Amino acid sequence: MAEGKKGITKRSEDFSRWYLDVIQGAEMADYSPVRGCMVIRPHGYAVWEKLRDALDGMIKETGHVNAYFPLFIPESFLTKESEHVEGFAPQCAVVTEGGGKPLEEKLYVRPTSETIMYSMYAKWISSWRDLPLLINQWANVVRWEMRTRLFLRTMEFLWQEGHTAHATEAEAEEEALRMLEVYRRLSEDVLAVPVIKGVKSESEKFAGALKTLCVESMMQDGKALQMGTSHNLGQNFAKVFDVAFQDQDGRRKHVWQTSWGVSTRLIGALIMAHSDDTGLVLPPRVAPVQIVVVPIWKSDAEKSAAVEAARAFQDALHGRASVRVDDREDHKPGFKYFEWERKGVPLRVEIGPKDLDKGTRMFVRRDTGEKRPVDASAAPGEALKVLDAIQSDLLEKARSFREGNTFTVDDWEDFKKRNASLDGGFYRAHWCGDPACEESVQEETKATIRCIPFEAEAEEGACIRCGKPSAKRVVFAKGY
Amino acid sequence: MAEGKKGITKRSEDFSRWYLDVIQGAEMADYSPVRGCMVIRPHGYAVWEKLRDALDGMIKETGHVNAYFPLFIPESFLTKESEHVEGFAPQCAVVTEGGGKPLEEKLYVRPTSETIMYSMYAKWISSWRDLPLLINQWANVVRWEMRTRLFLRTMEFLWQEGHTAHATEAEAEEEALRMLEVYRRLSEDVLAVPVIKGVKSESEKFAGALKTLCVESMMQDGKALQMGTSHNLGQNFAKVFDVAFQDQDGRRKHVWQTSWGVSTRLIGALIMAHSDDTGLVLPPRVAPVQIVVVPIWKSDAEKSAAVEAARAFQDALHGRASVRVDDREDHKPGFKYFEWERKGVPLRVEIGPKDLDKGTRMFVRRDTGEKRPVDASAAPGEALKVLDAIQSDLLEKARSFREGNTFTVDDWEDFKKRNASLDGGFYRAHWCGDPACEESVQEETKATIRCIPFEAEAEEGACIRCGKPSAKRVVFAKGY
Numbered sequence: 036m037a038e039g040k041k042g043i044t045k046r047s048e049d050f051s052r053w054y055l056d057v058i059q060g061a062e063m064a065d066y067s068p069v070r071g072c073m074v075i076r077p078h079g080y081a082v083w084e085k086l087r088d089a090l091d092g093m094i095k096e097t098g099h100v101n102a103y104f105p106l107f108i109p110e111s112f113l114t115k116e117s118e119h120v121e122g123f124a125p126q127c128a129v130v131t132e133g134g135g136k137p138l139e140e141k142l143y144v145r146p147t148s149e150t151i152m153y154s155m156y157a158k159w160i161s162s163w164r165d166l167p168l169l170i171n172q173w174a175n176v177v178r179w180e181m182r183t184r185l186f187l188r189t190m191e192f193l194w195q196e197g198h199t200a201h202a203t204e205a206e207a208e209e210e211a212l213r214m215l216e217v218y219r220r221l222s223e224d225v226l227a228v229p230v231i232k233g234v235k236s237e238s239e240k241f242a243g244a245l246k247t248l249c250v251e252s253m254m255q256d257g258k259a260l261q262m263g264t265s266h267n268l269g270q271n272f273a274k275v276f277d278v279a280f281q282d283q284d285g286r287r288k289h290v291w292q293t294s295w296g297v298s299t300r301l302i303g304a305l306i307m308a309h310s311d312d313t314g315l316v317l318p319p320r321v322a323p324v325q326i327v328v329v330p331i332w333k334s335d336a337e338k339s340a341a342v343e344a345a346r347a348f349q350d351a352l353h354g355r356a357s358v359r360v361d362d363r364e365d366h367k368p369g370f371k372y373f374e375w376e377r378k379g380v381p382l383r384v385e386i387g388p389k390d391l392d393k394g395t396r397m398f399v400r401r402d403t404g405e406k407r408p409v410d411a412s413a414a415p416g417e418a419l420k421v422l423d424a425i426q427s428d429l430l431e432k433a434r435s436f437r438e439g440n441t442f443t444v445d446d447w448e449d450f451k452k453r454n455a456s457l458d459g460g461f462y463r464a465h466w467c468g469d470p471a472c473e474e475s476v477q478e479e480t481k482a483t484i485r486c487i488p489f490e491a492e493a494e495e496g497a498c499i500r501c502g503k504p505s506a507k508r509v510v511f512a513k514g515y
Numbered sequence: 516m517a518e519g520k521k522g523i524t525k526r527s528e529d530f531s532r533w534y535l536d537v538i539q540g541a542e543m544a545d546y547s548p549v550r551g552c553m554v555i556r557p558h559g560y561a562v563w564e565k566l567r568d569a570l571d572g573m574i575k576e577t578g579h580v581n582a583y584f585p586l587f588i589p590e591s592f593l594t595k596e597s598e599h600v601e602g603f604a605p606q607c608a609v610v611t612e613g614g615g616k617p618l619e620e621k622l623y624v625r626p627t628s629e630t631i632m633y634s635m636y637a638k639w640i641s642s643w644r645d646l647p648l649l650i651n652q653w654a655n656v657v658r659w660e661m662r663t664r665l666f667l668r669t670m671e672f673l674w675q676e677g678h679t680a681h682a683t684e685a686e687a688e689e690e691a692l693r694m695l696e697v698y699r700r701l702s703e704d705v706l707a708v709p710v711i712k713g714v715k716s717e718s719e720k721f722a723g724a725l726k727t728l729c730v731e732s733m734m735q736d737g738k739a740l741q742m743g744t745s746h747n748l749g750q751n752f753a754k755v756f757d758v759a760f761q762d763q764d765g766r767r768k769h770v771w772q773t774s775w776g777v778s779t780r781l782i783g784a785l786i787m788a789h790s791d792d793t794g795l796v797l798p799p800r801v802a803p804v805q806i807v808v809v810p811i812w813k814s815d816a817e818k819s820a821a822v823e824a825a826r827a828f829q830d831a832l833h834g835r836a837s838v839r840v841d842d843r844e845d846h847k848p849g850f851k852y853f854e855w856e857r858k859g860v861p862l863r864v865e866i867g868p869k870d871l872d873k874g875t876r877m878f879v880r881r882d883t884g885e886k887r888p889v890d891a892s893a894a895p896g897e898a899l900k901v902l903d904a905i906q907s908d909l910l911e912k913a914r915s916f917r918e919g920n921t922f923t924v925d926d927w928e929d930f931k932k933r934n935a936s937l938d939g940g941f942y943r944a945h946w947c948g949d950p951a952c953e954e955s956v957q958e959e960t961k962a963t964i965r966c967i968p969f970e971a972e973a974e975e976g977a978c979i980r981c982g983k984p985s986a987k988r989v990v991f992a993k994g995y
Contacts, residue, residue, distance in 0.1 A: 068592065068634055069622065072585035077650065080582045102560045105552035106655055106671050107608070112548065125615045128587070130624065132609040134659035142549065144610065154548055164845070170557065175586055175655065179614035191586050365644070
């Protein structure tokens with residue numbers, strides 16, 4: 036197997052292999068003995084905790100509360116909403132024995148929690164005063180996937196699922212948009228992954244939804260990845276589970292609902308958006324260790340001076356950045372650099388005898404490799420600035436990459452040729468709205484409609500596939 | 516049904532019914548349509564988040580990291596350790612179908628994760644340099660319980676399970692003790708529930724462990740509740756899963772392990788330790804809302820003055836206490852008092868026209884009902900002191916209750932009579948160490964050995980059951 040620097044396959048050689056090598060090298064996750072299930076190792080889980088806490092804060096700021104619903108869904112519940120059961124039942128793990136006996140009714144391990152949650156909502160909601168009901172759940176879910184890949188597609192994954200109920204259609208639509216904006220902020224401001232906001236085509240929408248909104252990003256191989264979805268469920272589930280309320284006008288009405296979720300898949304996105312041939316690259320806001328300080332010494336005297344300076348630097352940043360001093364005795368500095376680079380620590384600060392003589396600290400940026408001495412007294416403040424710079428530079432770099440790999444195409448033969456020769460890229464093309472054209476494009480090019488972007492301007496054109504009139508360009512791409 | 520104040524059954528009438536009424540009244544949890552599974556409602560989940568975050572901090576401070584392992588355990592793994600499988604297999608939910616097809620090997624929904632985790636440890640550990648391995652997991656687990664009760668015993672529950680591997684037996688024993696002390700701190704310093712530290716008898720220890728340490732508390736009905744356990748697993752699992760390392764002396768050795776856990780059961784303990792006939796009582800450290808401010812008005816002018824003063828008080832405590840201003844228009848103050856009392860908010864501050872005239876704020880403690888005016892300017896500082904006082908008073912009150920219901924007994928007939936006439940209480944009695952005596956005591960009195968306390972002094976005596984010599988008193992009680 037072709038290997039790049041330090042045992043990691045180069046992106047240019049085999050992107051897929053590179054992705055797995057980065058995960059392995061950073062000890063983010065591992066294969067488990069259970070088919071399709073992964074183990075999230077401590078470094079990967081620490082990234083998830085940062086991401087989760089950031090998102091949890093935003094979910095609470097927008098008025099939602101957390102709760103917890105059962106892992107198991109009785110078969111009779113899952114089958115109540117017909118589109119929903121068609122979409123999910125074949126993907127489920129099913130419990131048929133419990134306490135040593137066969138069960139009377141099968142229990143499905145939740146693939147998503149609409150049905151179990153809404154059966155409770157029906158019990159809790161009776162008046163307009165009970166609305167809106169704004170609940171989020173952090174949980175594990177299981178979907179029986181045939182082809183799995185660490186973080187991106189695993190049989191079990193961790194996620195949050197928000198489920199809300201509103202008095203009016205307008206409020207539900209507003210909520211779906213509000214949470215899509217939360218996902219945009221999470222993606223761009225926390226994960227430094229730029230996204231396009233839009234709506235899914237009918238064929239790509241959530242089973243049981245009226246409309247699915249999404250944020251889509253581009254990975255370094257030009258492929259698209261869905262970062263999160265926010266569904267306007269209309270009254271579909273409300274009618275099936277009879278979630279209704281007495282309105283102010285005295286009439287009994289069904290609620291309008293939304294659901295929205297993101298998962299551990301985002302860690303896969305994070306890796307594929309920023310990492311390089313040396314290993315993981317983490318945006319500072321999700322880095323469990325933001326700065327690693329490596330003291331360098333040859334003698335005991337040198338050691339105590341270097342470690343003391345390292346601790347002083349760490350203390351100066353206490354509560355403002357997560358700083359680790361790596362003063363392990365049994366490893367050389369080079370080994371430590373290698374390890375922390377692979378683990379994606381944004382900034383390395385080296386402190387050796389020369390730096391102490393000169394009164395400087397050597398800063399090395401993980402993202403650019405830039406190495407420069409910084410005055411010791413200015414070092415803590417400068418370090419915070421560098422972290423901010425890395426955070427925004429990663430976003431800009433990813434944005435430039437996406438722009439450079441987004442193409443406007445109007446000719447079907449050209450579209451086909453480009454999709455055949457290139458692995459990825461976003462193709463802005465006209466689509467008439469007919470599912471048959473969408474399907475045909477996918478069959479011939481493997482590209483799907485990632486979304487109908489909110490920001491696409493009205494523009495008269497002809498469908499890339501059939502030539503019929505189209506009023507707007509959509510984004511086609513091969514997706515994860 | 517006999518009902519106490521505000522629709523809650525009195526403790527003295529029916530403790531069990533009271534417990535469920537408190538949960539219902541505070542909207543902590545609800546029954547789900549899935550047999551034996553509960554829904555943790557937002558108020559209950561918010562308490563769990565406070566408890567979890569406090570414990571997570573302690574787990575990390577003691578050097579552990581979090582990770583996540585699969586929900587499913589292949590049948591062949593669970594059956595590897597014979598005591599373990601005997602203990603857990605009959606309690607499991609079993610997945611036999613996936614993706615629409617029968618599975619070749621059954622998957623057990625984890626009842627605990629020793630087997631799946633240690634199969635990974637075997638892969639990750641190779642040298643003494645990899646030790647100690649100190650991993651914790653926050654997860655849901657399932658145990659097929661026949662008789663369930665909200666929080667105390669549910670088919671699915673949330674918990675943390677720490678699993679560590681060490682180079683020596685001494686280190687493992689030290690770790691098991693360290694985590695028991697963490698659980699003592701969590702129980703006493705956070706939940707305000709006093710505990711006794713000790714070791715379980717052979718018959719009560721964890722399936723597969725060498726030794727089970729525990730912290731035991733007393734509920735308001737005098738019954739015992741196990742707050743947490745910490746197991747010294749010895750090398751049992753290490754040998755079965757071949758978790759071994761090359762030691763510094765060059766020899767290959769099996770690791771020494773521990774596991775330890777606490778669950779959402781602690782919320783049940785919290786409720787039964789502190790709550791009263793009015794509803795939930797929460798120690799400030801786990802109260803999602805620590806202080807509720809209720810502005811009181813009759814006119815618009817009065818309203819704006821009262822709400823303004825309430826906001827000023829809230830702002831003064833920003834970042835130091837969680838304060839909620841309840842300025843809802845559609846409810847009267849009395850209704851609000853009632854609601855927040857049932858929800859266990861530790862301190863209520865009332866601000867009405869009279870308080871504004873006098874320049875005071877009316878403080879009402881949830882735990883004692885004490886009501887007194889406090890100077891407006893001193894109110895924020897005083898509120899923090901009151902929260903501290905409530906936290907420590909609840910612990911002391913629970914400790915006094917336990918002391919008052921702990922009895923030293925030396926005569927078997929006396930022991931039997933007391934256990935027959937009383938519902939609860941701790942009985943300090945001699946036990947020879949024979950499991951037959953332990954079993955016979957349980958059969959005749961329903962009391963079990965809750966623990967052999969660390970602090971029990973060496974004392975020559977005779978076994979309460981058989982009269983043979985005993986060197987130490989143990990704690991007998993009826994337990995949850």
